[in-house]
Amino acid sequence: MTFTSLLTVFLLLAPLATLAQGPAIFVGADLQLGVRLIVDNQCVACHQRKVGGDGSAIYQSSGRINSPGALRGMIEQCNMELNLALFPEEVTAISAVLNLEHYQFK
Ligand code: HEC
Numbered sequence: 001m002t003f004t005s006l007l008t009v010f011l012l013l014a015p016l017a018t019l020a021q022g023p024a025i026f027v028g029a030d031l032q033l034g035v036r037l038i039v040d041n042q043c044v045a046c047h048q049r050k051v052g053g054d055g056s057a058i059y060q061s062s063g064r065i066n067s068p069g070a071l072r073g074m075i076e077q078c079n080m081e082l083n084l085a086l087f088p089e090e091v092t093a094i095s096a097v098l099n100l101e102h103y104q105f106k
Pocket residue numbers: 037038041042043044046047050058059060061063064065071074075078082084094098
């Protein structure tokens with residue numbers, strides 16, 4: 001996904017975020033920061049190489065990522081494995097964006 005298409009998705013979802021803040025652990029997350037970090041860290045590019053399409057097929061809300069905590073835990077794990085050196089609030093920001101766009105945990 002290009003930055004523009006990610007941004008479009010984000011802008012479409014932003015009003016939803018204000019209506020329903022979603023899971024407590026993502027309340028107050030910096031969604032713009034999350035979108036930027038997803039672009040900057042090549043998350044989508046690598047997922048596209050694995051699953052094709054826009055890469056979103058890698059996100060399986062009915063798989064082992066089955067709760068907001070599991071989602072955030074997965075991002076934290078990637079953070080360490082890929083040596084991204086993300087701060088905790090950055091991990092939360094990325095998780096909140098992926099939740100809005102794909103997992104939609106309440
Ligand atoms: C070098 C390649 C690569 C990069 C870079 C990468 N990922 Fe992944 N990611 C994968 C692969 C491969 C899987 C599937 C792992 C598996 O199924 O065990 C995965 C799985 C995931 C999952 C779990 C999907 C699910 O529902 O089971 C999430 C969430 C995720 N990545 C987020 C990210 C984020 C956020 C970033 C950027 C900060 C990122 N990934 C960067 C390769 C990558």
